[in-house]
Amino acid sequence: MLGVFIAALTIYTLYTSEALASGRWNEQPGKLTLLVDTPVYDEQSTDSKPAGVISAFQSLQVIETGGSERDTTNPSDEFWYLVKTWYGDKWLRSGPAVIKVKYYPVHLEVTFMGMEGLYDFPADDESNVGQLSPQTVTTLGQLFICNEGVTEGTQSESDHCRSWYRILTYLGEKWIAPTKAIEHYENQYSAAALTPSAAFYQEKFRSSRELEPLFSRFSIEPVSMHTENNVAKLEVRRLYQHREKLNDEEVEALKNAVFQSLGGYFPLSITTFTLSDKADLVGKIISIDNTGKRALVVNYNKWSGKEHPTPEAYWIRLPDDSNIHRYGQELQLSMEDLRIGQTVEVWKAKFTLLSYPGQTIAYEIAIVEDAKPGEEGIPLSIILDLDLTRIDKIELKLKEGKPIMIQDPQIIQAIFKRMQHIRLQAADQYPVEYDTYTMSLYQADRKAIYSGNLVFQQLPYRPTSLTIDLDEFIKKLK
Structure with missing residues (x-):
């Protein structure tokens, strides 16, 4: 089982990386993302007082650049960007907190299997400021960064792209970039980063029939499928094992089998529908x-x-x-x-x-x-939810003519003696004739309706010798 789990992790990482690069998510021509609160200036100089401060995790439109810009994700040389802000067109200085990739404010849990370095900013040339042992962490945001030289659609893309996660640690908010990680979206509040590539594969997943053989191979059946907070939510059930959930290793193996079948990665949550101890x-x-x-x-x-x-x-x-x-x-x-x-x-x-x-x-x-021999049907008193031995009066409505109010104790007794032994079974279809007769049976403040066509509470029942005998008696009351 451990071997299956390790293999699943390897496949997961491969498809994650390929999907990240396939959409060229690292490029946003003419836009920047700020990772910290950043001052902006009227001129390309920090000597003057800032014209204002732009809050972190916003994207800004670049109008022009100044200084010696290098074409890299995190340039070390100082240069300036002229950007559109609500203060007007202002300048901001480059730095590790000013990047050219899109920031996704996601919320999910990520499990990593090895020691991971903590970084102040997401960049390969940053020195780590601490270490985290293998564990599951909750993310605040996510970036997909690909190095230079990555060409869309090439097999080598997976060697150049990394997924960075912003997390809260004992040192405050930091960034990690696990080589192998498992993303968990099972929490109903989880939100994912739906990149163009991920959106393509997610739509393919929703409309694909290619997964039926895969489900059969895993001995499962899909129960429900929907999208919530950019996460594809798949609920399955085990065949023949209605109270057993898929374990973590089986879930990851199934996820990666789905990714491999569809050719790409997307945010996916898989849960198991199981039966409760109490019957429904x-x-x-x-x-x-x-x-x-x-x-x-x-x-x-x-x-x-x-x-x-x-x-x-x-x-x-x-x-x-x-x-x-x-x-x-x-x-x-x-x-x-x-x-x-x-x-x-x-x-x-x-x-x-x-x-x-x-x-x-x-x-x-x-x-x-089990039903006792000869008592396979349901007693009429149960169907009508009324004690038939304690009827006070009866209002009889025939197909034609005015209603008849029956209060004679002998007639009432003759009717309920016939009714109290009636047991009914459901009919396969509704009767053709509906307007035969009805009796409103009164017991103190309670009332029940007996219909001659044997339709009670929208359910049809089969006639019996006792119901036919009752019909004949009612006809004589006309």
């Missing part, structure tokens, strides 16, 4: 669709909505690596072991289609309780 849904199976490899699970103990409350319900599709088992047992079962009326716990996918019932994927199902 507890309910009863009321329908099974073997052709679609899915089941309808309803939780009649959890309702939402005020005027027209509905129970929590999901059509759950079972992928090939779904784990089906009995509660507290490890023996793997299959979809053929699922039965209507079973009470199950379900661990579902991160996303659900916004419909009713909801539509999602079940990565794990635990069978908590």
